[in-house]
Amino acid sequence: DQQVKQNSPSLSVQEGRISILNCDYTNSMFDYFLWYKKYPAEGPTFLISISSIKDKNEDGRFTVFLNKSAKHLSLHIVPSQPGDSAVYFCAASYSGAGSYQLTFGKGTKLSVIP
């Protein structure tokens, strides 16, 4: 029973173009969503988050969009750079669990080609 799904195991994008990573969730109680980036042999690093009261949050090259009715969120990276090549995890939480009990997707491996 996967409550957070990342249906694309991998994605390849040309340097300078837009990368779009998608995530779907099933638990309507989730009200806080995060994206983490993970390099090999390192722990996940927080990238950007969004609460359910918003539908968009930007931080530099990274933008997260939330569509609550569709239970879908996406991460846009513009422009993509080779250093963005990593595994990206979508995660979700809800007020009752607190931000320390995150439910993660399986991840999408992004490869940015120079």
Place this chain on the structure above:
Amino acid sequence: DAGVTQSPTHLIKTRGQQVTLRCSPKSGHDTVSWYQQALGQGPQFIFQYYEEEERQRGNFPDRFSGHQFPNYSSELNVNALLLGDSALYLCASSFRDRMYSPLHFGNGTRLTVT
């Protein structure tokens, strides 16, 4: 400013043995959470410690136990190891009083059970 540190980085144990993993939270953080990441999966929440007590627990058996010390550092203990316990174990820290402060992860301990 030291981030989350975990030890050891790698560990090999035999089925039936017991193991202890250690974590020091990011400076200033008071809450520690533990996650298990199996190969090809996203991290899965094990439990969370605050004020030296287990506050929340994920879907893990009692063979998984933990401890938090007065300096906020934490240990994860796993008894009667099974082959399926082979995974990357991640420790994450955060502020208890900031509901949606993002988790900061360590680089993990890679446990192999043979």
